[in-house]
Amino acid sequence: MTEDRRARKKRETRQSLRLAALRLVDAHGLEHVTVEMIAESADVSPRTFFNYFPTKEDALVGPGPEAAADVARFCLDRPDGEPAAAVLRALVLDRTAAFLGHSEELDLQKRVLATNPGLYAGFHAGFQEIERALRLEMGRRSGLDPERDLYPRLLAATGGAAIRSAMELSRAGDRRTLSLIVEEAFDLLEAGLAAAPPARRAAPSRRRRTAAIAKTA
């Protein structure tokens, strides 16, 4: 009984509210959708909405309650000796792939985000909660203190930066798949920040390089 009736109902209501919010905003635009409408459409009282989400935006782009736990679980499942940076790469790729999937919720969320860039702030803010779980794991893997050492923190934050950059680039018109872009990002990060990829017009270097596929004339 991992989930009794109560818990199930709660989860359903939450999901119901989230979907209602996404559908309405997708249809009418963020500013024309009120919490009242969302609650109405999910068939609960407006007051109840706030028992589930602290703000309207959270219903749209907040991390699910499982997010942090998912991350932790993923890390735990990785081979024991694997270094922190490798786990991070795998994790980010995994999350990215998940985001690339299809479902009504995901598709709506992508459209809503695209239509309403202002929501990206809240979306990324949600990462922070996840970064905390991540930081702990990065500490464990690297034998450092997740609280007092810089490296685990920096790894976690950099993971977020990589995702963000990849998503923005994708939004800016890069037609490659998100996963590919993320791979490039990690190639760059692992090569070291100072190692710039060759400039646009330069001949491709002799190393295999996921990067720098010209898509301009």
Added chain:
Amino acid sequence: MTEDRRARKKRETRQSLRLAALRLVDAHGLEHVTVEMIAESADVSPRTFFNYFPTKEDALVGPGPEAAADVARFCLDRPDGEPAAAVLRALVLDRTAAFLGHSEELDLQKRVLATNPGLYAGFHAGFQEIERALRLEMGRRSGLDPERDLYPRLLAATGGAAIRSAMELSRAGDRRTLSLIVEEAFDLLEAGLAAAPPARRAAPSRRRRTAAIAKTA
């Protein structure tokens, strides 16, 4: 006449509001300060407050209107051949040092941030606007397209991640100066993400290392 009477008054009012907001929040706590009080204390109407800041939080932690321009200027002043990553490092250090300075505004802001961690979200959100300016410069320096290439984006985002990590670590109790922590962050980033510093108990490696100063037993 880079600044006529009108412009000066406007700047003054803005600053006045910001200071009033910081002082009041520092004294009474974020939740007990209303826009009305802030306006009152700055001697303008509440309505006017919103002509200057879109939200209460913006008055406290929003980036000044000069921020992006400052960043651009700093980059322009750097020697011409200097690679993007080096400029980034210098820039971040410079901003950090600026943040470390003293003035009523800065001190209040630091205290207010410390007392009220919820504001960090908005504070970091302000970076995004700055990252845009930064991205352009990073593109120029690396001969890449700031819009279509990943590297400039990643650099800019990573700069933000470095600052954030450093600030969090400092907040978590690291007694070193912020600038020092930032240096360590860039050392790590330039060495490449995969190059983990030695674990806690290992003997210090033979390289000079800004990092890993144990402060636990």
Added chain:
DNA sequence: ACGCAGGGTTGCAGTCCGTGCAACTCTGCA
């Protein structure tokens, strides 16, 4: 000196968000 134009400020009225509280209902259990 006068008046005009445009930018800045204000008050007003209104909408919606978000919260504390107390009453109610429902579920699971003894």
Added chain:
DNA sequence: TGCAGAGTTGCACGGACTGCAACCCTGCGT
């Protein structure tokens, strides 16, 4: 069958934020 605790709801309230229209004031041309 009754009880305890979790979840839901209504109510009332304070405060954020916005659009609008009127006002004021500064700089400028005549």
